[in-house]
Amino acid sequence: MNQPKSPAMRRLMRRFWPLMAAYVVLLLSVGPIIDAPTASLGAYLLAGLPALPLVGIIVSLALYLLEEADEFLKVRMVEALLWGLGAILVISTVWGFLESLAGAPQLPLHWLFPIFCVAMGLADLLARWRYR
Amino acid sequence: MRNQLKVLRAERDWSQGELAQRLGVSRQSVNAIETGKYDPSLPLAFRIARVFNLPIEAIFDDDATAEAVDIGPLRPR
Numbered sequence: 001m002n003q004p005k006s007p008a009m010r011r012l013m014r015r016f017w018p019l020m021a022a023y024v025v026l027l028l029s030v031g032p033i034i035d036a037p038t039a040s041l042g043a044y045l046l047a048g049l050p051a052l053p054l055v056g057i058i059v060s061l062a063l064y065l066l067e068e069a070d071e072f073l074k075v076r077m078v079e080a081l082l083w084g085l086g087a088i089l090v091i092s093t094v095w096g097f098l099e100s101l102a103g104a105p106q107l108p109l110h111w112l113f114p115i116f117c118v119a120m121g122l123a124d125l126l127a128r129w130r131y132r
Numbered sequence: 133m134r135n136q137l138k139v140l141r142a143e144r145d146w147s148q149g150e151l152a153q154r155l156g157v158s159r160q161s162v163n164a165i166e167t168g169k170y171d172p173s174l175p176l177a178f179r180i181a182r183v184f185n186l187p188i189e190a191i192f193d194d195d196a197t198a199e200a201v202d203i204g205p206l207r208p209r
Contacts, residue, residue, distance in 0.1 A: 006158055072161035072170050131164045 023053035087119030
């Protein structure tokens with residue numbers, strides 16, 4: 001069931017979607033600009049550009065927690081954030097050992113943010129079911 | 133925590149949405165509190181009490197209240 005969004009959640013969505021769009025655009029445009037991985041300062045700055053909108057999304061989540069006046073919705077968001085953080089901690093720790101000790105393929109670190117988002121989404125579904 | 137929210141709401145013929153509006157919270161919050169899945173903070177519990185014009189303990193009933201024992205009269209030291 002689609003539940004009405006609080007003003008703070010509407011503000012979060014207004015911040016989230018432009019940042020996500022900026023992330024996709026930067027991700028698609030920065031790759032072709034940098035032909036091959038180089039260690040120059042320019043390459044570092046360019047390569048870091050797609051991460052900026054993701055940092056913006058994390059800041060938006062923090063702002064949501066500050067702005068949400070509904071304590072129950074705030075608790076639900078904190079629970080979802082903890083699930084997301086827990087998921088990336090567990091996955092990166094376990095995979096780190098697999099990489100170091102068993103020669104597993106390297107897990108690109110920038111995958112952690114999408115994994116965090118998926119875990120948060122699943123946590124939100126779980127919360128909807130728990131508090132239905 | 134057990135509570136009388138559903139009964140009190142029914143007595144006044146308020147929907148969850150209507151109570152939520154009076155409290156300034158989401159309908160999901162009212163539902164979660166009503167079903168005992170979420171315990172409100174003290175400020176929200178006071179707001180709920182004011183909306184129903186009742187003392188908090190007439191609405192919320194924790195196990196400690198239900199199992200309270202008589203400790204006898206308090207004596208000055």
